[in-house]
Amino acid sequence: MDSLITAAARALAAGDPLGALKRVALRGDAPALALRGIAMAQLGDLVRAKALLKSAARAFGPKEAVARARCVVAEAEVALVSRDLSWPAKALDAARATLEAHGDRINAAHARHLKVRRLLLIGRLDEAERTLAVLDPTPLPAASRVAHELAVAGIAVRRLKTKEARTALTRAEHAAREADIPALTAEVESASLILKTPAARLIARGEERPLLLEEVEALLSSGTLVMDACRHVVRGEGPVVSLATRPVLFALARALGEAWPGDVPRSTLVQRAFRAKHADESHRARLRVEVGRLRLELRMLAEVRATKRGFTLAPRRAREVVVLAPPAEEQHAAVLAFLADGESWSSSALAIALGASPRTVQRALDQLAAAGKVQPFGRGRARRWVTQPMPGFPTILLLPGRLPSD
Known part of the structure; x- marks a missing residue:
């Protein structure tokens, strides 16, 4: 590899895409095309980056499997950043296997981190956790450790383990400082804001207030009977009752939770559950049926009792009933x-x-x-x-x- 290619690669590793382009911008050989593609990706021109990386992969010879695999990994990162989730994930797995077989552990680790980030985007949390668990970040360079710790924090946040997330973000901050790459430092700072931003709203006794992520974690472990409108489940001291596929039942449960310890008029329940402006006899009959179904679903956590004007919730063991709602609720x-x-x-x-x-x-x-x-x-x-x-x-x-x- 000639000196210009080596210098350009070092500039890219240090987060200096312009410095890399100064050295290889006019060259059309395969290594230069790959480096130009990565530089354009760092500068934000993802369309041009993708085209250059594809050209580089085609330009490398059949004996240059590692170089082609590196191009595939870079192309996968461009696809991830541009939110092209239909990009073939199997190609990334094949490239990672090639890199591991040839001893390129740094780029193989990067490929694994990319896979974890994609899995987190599409909500496959368990698979992301298994993929990350086999990787030891200790021997990796600082920039790779940042990616690893951000992935750990992403999983911890989704698991509502705020202490683990904060610890991972602290390690990521130290690694970013060691790498001395401004873009990495900014990424860590942006991810850290997640713990300082309201993650949900607490609705209880006619009042509501925002909750940070650690407050949500504390609430869900407190034994309080929670109507979780983020996941459409009811949770307390006992089994978690999922009503994600029963929207009418959850609407009734949420209305009762918001009104607790008071009751909710039947007309209000009809409006909340069936979106009917005026309750007629058919709505009242249907309400009785749905309340019966809700009683059955919540039998281990609470009773649904009839009152003169409607229904009220009576928790079996919990001392408090609250509603956990998303930070903002609107259509779409x-x-x-x-x-x-x-x-x-x-x-x-x-x-x-x-x-x-x-x-x-x-x-x-x-x-x-x-x-x-x-x-x-x-x-x-x-x-x-x-x-x-x-x-x-x-x-x-x-x-x-x-x-x-x-």
């Missing part, structure tokens, strides 16, 4: 939460991350665009959607996944 809030990370998303990537159909996501994006809350750019398959980070909306790091007890 989940789509806005993903876009709140500031990255540009395709509708297909959002559909994968949300577990929804592309048509449903596209309708939501069109409605949000009409309301001026999101903005598209590009055409056809290159179209992306963006919005400015919105106060009160969780980033993707806070989107609710299933807890171990769920």
Whole structure:
């Protein structure tokens, strides 16, 4: 490898893409194309970066398997940053295996970290944890340790283990300081804000207030009977009752939780559960049926008692009943939460991350665009959607996944 290629690679490793381009911008050989692609990615021109990396992978000969694998890893990172979640994950696994077989542990570790980040985006938390567990970050350079600790923090946040998340972020901060790369330092600072940003709202006895992530963790371990509107479950001292597929039952449970220790009129329950403006006899009959179903679901945690004007909740062991709600609630809030990370998303990537159909996501994006809350750019398959980070909306790091007890 010639001196210009070596100098450009060192500049990229130090976070200096312009310095790298000064050395290889006019060259068209395979190593120079790869370095130019990485430099363009660091500068934010992801389209050009992707094209250069593809050209570099084709230009490397059949005996240069490691170089081609490195190009695949770099292309995977570009796809992740540009939220191209349909990019073939198997190609990244194959590249990682090649790098491990040839002793390139640093780039192999980077490939594993990329896989973990993708799994976190699409909500496959258990698999992300298993993938990360086999990697020992101790011998890795500082920049790689930053990526590792950020992944650890991302998993801990989703597990609602704030102490572990804070410890991982502290280690990431120290590693970023050692690496002395401004972009890494900024990334750690941005991730650390997650612990200082309201993660949910507590609604109790007619009042509400924001909760930090550690306060949410404390609440869920306190034995309080919680109507969790983030995950649509009811939890307390006993089994966790999931009502994620029973929206009417959860609407009733939430209304009763918000009114506790008082009762809720039947007319209000009809409006909340069935979205009916006026309750007729058919609505009252249906309400009786649904309340009966709710009694059955909550029998281990609470009783649903009839009163003269409606129904009230009587917890069996808990001394308090509260509702845990998302920081902000509006139509298509989940789509806005993903876009709140500031990255540009395709509708297909959002559909994968949300577990929804592309048509449903596209309708939501069109409605949000009409309301001026999101903005598209590009055409056809290159179209992306963006919005400015919105106060009160969780980033993707806070989107609710299933807890171990769920």
